Amino acid sequence: MADTPKFPEVQGGGSLIIAWQIKDKKVLVVGGGEVAAGRIFHCLNADAKVTVVSPTARLNPEVAYRVAQKQVEHIDRNFEPSDLDGADMVLVAVDDPAASTAIWKLCKERRIPANIADVPPECDFYFGSVHRDGPLQIMVSTNGKGPRLASMIRKFIARQLPPDAGRAIETIGQLRVKLRQIAPQPEDGPKRMAWMTKVSDSYSWDEMCDLSEEDMSNLLRFYASGKVPALDVLKTMRSNPDIDLDVFDGSFGFSVGS
């Protein structure tokens, strides 16, 4: 009997879901209606420089608000090909199939990633429904089978998540930054990664959410030994800032001595 391969089986039919980096990149949004408003919001949340091309008369209240607040640049007319100059991404949401297709073709000539709303064949990428909590982003895609379902599932997931999920991730992120400060060399990389993995595996989310700045400084004191203390150890250290780490030896059973 032939060996069954132990590697994950390819399903096909999905998308490649990726976190596109558009900080300080120029995103051109053509159109100023409700769909454009959603696109603009997502782009601003990712720190893009957004330019909206649309006659003022056709801006919906949200887009008009973003323009008035100078959150986006605004070009008060219909699209012209020169608007593509310098654009890193183009999002089209206008009720004009012929104009949309013309813009899509120009984008492809210039190799600019583009999304023409509601025209799947004229999209390098689709949008999904995104939950956001600080550094945490969760995107739900049904690969076009049910956009409304995607939004239902996103809300369902948001209700299941611990309320402090975003903050716990922030805490771990800060720990990673501080660790890199005390062990900055490239050759420290493997030990740093192994220790961070041990930290992630040692505490539950709830416990991570409880960690204070002081706890993290105390936690970092264990890095040199490669060990990760139990939560009780960190709590003991709170009232004993000068405690000698040796007291926690013996698989971190706590002893009052020293």
Next chain:
Amino acid sequence: MADTPKFPEVQGGGSLIIAWQIKDKKVLVVGGGEVAAGRIFHCLNADAKVTVVSPTARLNPEVAYRVAQKQVEHIDRNFEPSDLDGADMVLVAVDDPAASTAIWKLCKERRIPANIADVPPECDFYFGSVHRDGPLQIMVSTNGKGPRLASMIRKFIARQLPPDAGRAIETIGQLRVKLRQIAPQPEDGPKRMAWMTKVSDSYSWDEMCDLSEEDMSNLLRFYASGKVPALDVLKTMRSNPDIDLDVFDGSFGFSVGS
């Protein structure tokens, strides 16, 4: 007092999470180690044509398996610039910072979206942790704060989801396709969308998972009226294929008559 804007407030600091379409697109993967194996799997799941450039001696067992199964093309040598010809996306995962940077620069000259593993400044996009269940894809990103946490959260979400989530989405997708067959005109669009929304809102996930092919055909019989029947109505229709829909009139209170 000034009006408080009623529009969602921009947080910044996130990514633009998108579902990239790479069906039949050429993705070049440089490297054949563990990270490359993960990238290749994601691309194959999205129906890309994947080419792996790496000396055979450096292929890990999973990549070697994909090559042997002819799931990917394989170029048995180190990267050469001509490998970029025709590439729609480039993913680099080799332990050679100088080579990686050189490939990144070539990709930028040619405007090819690229990801250099572990080098955030040399990435147009990042990967996250993805849950897949048929048409449903859920991607968790911590925006670089904790890749291991992203994987923990993804597993947590997978445990919370109804076991039939993917199938329920498939069911709704089929309904949408069939609806387009019976109401194919562009001018039917708004009524189609409104009715599909009503369907999505009328049943819970569990109920949707219970719907059979027969139920969907019965459901479609209500489209002309713009109504959506209660689940009980659909169940009644199962044993009464020739039933007259009029019996369900009066906000679909069921009556045995007719």
